[in-house]
Amino acid sequence: MIEAPLQISLEAWDEAYESSGAFIGRETCYGGSLGRHVKDGNTRLKHLLFDNSFAALNLWNFLLTEEDRLYRARYEGKILVGTMKDLGTVPVIAYAFPDVVAFYPDGAWWIPCLMEADEELLSIADNLGVNDSFCPVRAMLGAFVSGEHFPVPDILVCSVGATCDDFSAIAQRVEGLGHPLLWWEIPHRREPGAREAAVALPGGTKACVDQVEAVMVELDRVICALSDKAGVKLTDSMLSESIVHANKVRACLMELRHVVFTAKTAPLPSLELLVAEMMGLHYCSDRREVLSVLSGLLETVKRRVDAGVGFQGPEAVKVFWVNPVADLRVMNMLEESGGRICGTEYLFTHALDLIPTDLPAREALARVALADPMAGSALDRAARICNDIEKFKAEAVIISRIPGASHCALEGEVIREVVAACKNVPVLEIDVPSMCDTFQETLQTRLGALVETVREQRKGR
Amino acid sequence: MYYAGVDVGSRTIKVAVIDETGRQGIASGICDQGVRQAALAHNLFDQVLTRAKISRQDILRIVATGYGRNAVEWADTTVTEITCQAYGVRQQVADVRTIIDIGGQDSKVIRLDERGIVYDFVMNDRCAAGTGRFLEIVAQRLEMGINDLGGIAETAVRPSIISSMCAVFAETEIVGLLANEESPADLAAGVQRAVAKRMVSMLGGRINGPVVFTGGVALIPGMSRALSDALDRTIVIADTPQTTAALGAAMIAGAATERAERSNRPVSAGAHYLEGIR
Numbered sequence A: 001m002i003e004a005p006l007q008i009s010l011e012a013w014d015e016a017y018e019s020s021g022a023f024i025g026r027e028t029c030y031g032g033s034l035g036r037h038v039k040d041g042n043t044r045l046k047h048l049l050f051d052n053s054f055a056a057l058n059l060w061n062f063l064l065t066e067e068d069r070l071y072r073a074r075y076e077g078k079i080l081v082g083t084m085k086d087l088g089t090v091p092v093i094a095y096a097f098p099d100v101v102a103f104y105p106d107g108a109w110w111i112p113c114l115m116e117a118d119e120e121l122l123s124i125a126d127n128l129g130v131n132d133s134f135c136p137v138r139a140m141l142g143a144f145v146s147g148e149h150f151p152v153p154d155i156l157v158c159s160v161g162a163t164c165d166d167f168s169a170i171a172q173r174v175e176g177l178g179h180p181l182l183w184w185e186i187p188h189r190r191e192p193g194a195r196e197a198a199v200a201l202p203g204g205t206k207a208c209v210d211q212v213e214a215v216m217v218e219l220d221r222v223i224c225a226l227s228d229k230a231g232v233k234l235t236d237s238m239l240s241e242s243i244v245h246a247n248k249v250r251a252c253l254m255e256l257r258h259v260v261f262t263a264k265t266a267p268l269p270s271l272e273l274l275v276a277e278m279m280g281l282h283y284c285s286d287r288r289e290v291l292s293v294l295s296g297l298l299e300t301v302k303r304r305v306d307a308g309v310g311f312q313g314p315e316a317v318k319v320f321w322v323n324p325v326a327d328l329r330v331m332n333m334l335e336e337s338g339g340r341i342c343g344t345e346y347l348f349t350h351a352l353d354l355i356p357t358d359l360p361a362r363e364a365l366a367r368v369a370l371a372d373p374m375a376g377s378a379l380d381r382a383a384r385i386c387n388d389i390e391k392f393k394a395e396a397v398i399i400s401r402i403p404g405a406s407h408c409a410l411e412g413e414v415i416r417e418v419v420a421a422c423k424n425v426p427v428l429e430i431d432v433p434s435m436c437d438t439f440q441e442t443l444q445t446r447l448g449a450l451v452e453t454v455r456e457q458r459k460g461r
Numbered sequence B: 001m002y003y004a005g006v007d008v009g010s011r012t013i014k015v016a017v018i019d020e021t022g023r024q025g026i027a028s029g030i031c032d033q034g035v036r037q038a039a040l041a042h043n044l045f046d047q048v049l050t051r052a053k054i055s056r057q058d059i060l061r062i063v064a065t066g067y068g069r070n071a072v073e074w075a076d077t078t079v080t081e082i083t084c085q086a087y088g089v090r091q092q093v094a095d096v097r098t099i100i101d102i103g104g105q106d107s108k109v110i111r112l113d114e115r116g117i118v119y120d121f122v123m124n125d126r127c128a129a130g131t132g133r134f135l136e137i138v139a140q141r142l143e144m145g146i147n148d149l150g151g152i153a154e155t156a157v158r159p160s161i162i163s164s165m166c167a168v169f170a171e172t173e174i175v176g177l178l179a180n181e182e183s184p185a186d187l188a189a190g191v192q193r194a195v196a197k198r199m200v201s202m203l204g205g206r207i208n209g210p211v212v213f214t215g216g217v218a219l220i221p222g223m224s225r226a227l228s229d230a231l232d233r234t235i236v237i238a239d240t241p242q243t244t245a246a247l248g249a250a251m252i253a254g255a256a257t258e259r260a261e262r263s264n265r266p267v268s269a270g271a272h273y274l275e276g277i278r
């Protein structure tokens, strides 16, 4: 029998956990009740609603125990690679080495939300001159100074160039604090000229051969630095094996997304899907276990779809979501307003696309790196969003802006214009800082109005 | 039998009651917003009913809207002001395609298609730029009432250029302009233009007519002209610009009841006016 899918509070989860023996024998080393993470300071969990499946509990537990895994890796003498900004490419290289663990210090941008403590990390950044005119990823700077949220990596590798100005500025400040960074450059991806040889990139964009070669040279520098640190020479077969593993994770996520977006009734809430997608970037510091967590989630979702059960009725409005949110609570608000997730573009679609296996491994990775939505024009992002709106039959688009993030001010309008022109669906832009409590009503009104607008449109058809 | 709409806005509360045809307005009322908004809304509702000589039992259904809609616990359901505004304005200008609503603390643009259905909207409810509050701050600084701004703006010779849309910065700018001996008339006209320009940017170049102007600011003399000049097109002020959202809420209450009757289903408290919503 399938348990009816529900979104439940932390309290309800803990009660269910206590009263049910269903988890015994299935639990992992990072298992336990959700409530225990509140004791670790993640108080925001008290204000969220969670999927009631065991697979979702596993997902949350895996996410919220990453810090433990990192400290354990340090204790075991593994090399810790802090990979910054590129989202998805450098971890594939890092995990090709034995006894190397990669993670994103960037992930600290969720700490002010999860710990409901803007004051700490963000005010450290403020005091260092990186104030709220910057992206909330500046929390990472505070985390480096406080030294409390992750062990200081043995090596820091940061992409720069076409990716993100805010991040480069913040990362330079990290370097200024005495943490040397290996910078590698991604050029701005441009349409190949008439006389230039073009290559296809994962996700449907193109770049000229020279650009791919330039990125290969940059990635070689990264490979050399990591080889030196790990004391192991990286062979092509090691890299290919890492790509095969990355593709397993990506394939699992692609299938999960497809099943969720195309199901008749929503089989997974938007919040859990966001967390799952994020895990594809660096495997949440455990390359083997992440596959088991994500496969478990996929299995649950498929079972629900087969049984025809979901969180909302089939009338829920299908929403395509652009950009990740700094406050996780906002994802819950989508379902509360009568919407469901039906397409996402969280700025790292290139980390969900399969890495080509019919190319030399380094070239394949260079192509994936160049496919980064941040490396190309906003029009490329908009085109992919339009394709996916079509594919998943989304009825509305939400562009959540990240306050302070320099690209948001420019891209939002471009994406909005393109989507409105070619897809004729309503587009809503919202600002989502790390804590939205003070203007929750404003957000509810906007999301509610979007849902009502789609329902009115349906009635008129 | 009657239907009612309650619009709990940021600066004022509005109530509208319509008859059972779902079209004819019977009574309406407005009061200022305050700390105890639920009680204020309740008092206003009672006053409107007393004035119209109808009892609470005669009201078949109530829809609450506006930013404080959730405070109206005695309403049958809530609907956002975007949808309500569209229903209310459509009742007054049947072929409306764009609604510009400037309230006390927010402003919005609502676009409707040729069937009169909303297909897009933009809201500013997080800062005072381009709202009634902005005009109020300026009027205070010029030592006049907000309703006098329009009259004095008529006599402007060279409207001032206000470059800042932030209410706080604009106030500083106005102090500077006054020190430079710019006339209050030029300043008043400049400020009205600045608000109108802000709305033009919210419209983002996409505008279809007829354009209807609603919200408390529509009642300020000179504002619709400033808007019309900035957009270079005719602007119609709604018949009752402050209460169109409340009127729309009442119409939605009526429409939901009618639909339920047609399908022989009772309209339960909390049921949504749109079919199929949970």
Ligand code: SF4
Pocket (backbone or CB within 6 Å): A135, A136, A137, A163, A164, A165, A166, A167, A347, A374, A402, A404, A405, A406, A407
């Ligand atoms: S969210 Fe945007 S601004 Fe912030 S680090 Fe990421 S890409 Fe840069």
